Amino acid sequence: GAVVSQHPSRVICKSGTSVKIECRSLDFQATTMFWYRQFPKKSLMLMATSNEGSKATYEQGVEKDKFLINHASLTLSTLTVTSAHPEDSSFYICSASDQGTWQPQHFGDGTRLSIL
């Protein structure tokens, strides 16, 4: 089955650091990937839609200059949290599908980001 690999699984770093999270589709091509954020005991929140070869589409309230998304190839999207602060600490998850949104999404294992 389709596999989405997300790296790293956990990051602990100091305030002001920029952190890059990678999302790879291992055995399929994904023109679209999605980035989510989830706070403890809260629901999954869509941050942005990552489109291969074009700019990401951000949800309302998500700062595009804070959360940089690059989808340079059909198998890789990256999310960079720039100048991270403690309030950015969260669980970040990516998902992708090989056949668009009408088919099930495959999720990465998530990245737990802790900003000290």
Added chain:
Amino acid sequence: QKEVEQNSGPLSVPEGAIASLNCTYSDRGSQSFFWYRQYSGKSPELIMFIYSNGDKEDGRFTAQLNKASQYVSLLIRDSQPSDSATYLCALSRGDKIIFGKGTRLHILP
């Protein structure tokens, strides 16, 4: 009305009983519906997906879709303690997947 609504729970079900999880949606144009299970601290994993009205069965799980009434349900037969998790209902809308807030299910041993 929220696009995808679920009762947050917790829903407590005795081990071995049937757990019934419900979800309603507002957009009649939605075509694809999904149920994901999420354990605490983990990412969601797909349980079932359904496109057509009626029932779809896979092992202990049955998804039910009623487009006229705009609801989707998930039945879990012979509930096991390992089924204790948050269940997310989702649907596709254009180029996005819309998730409900999830229902916490607790299987009582």
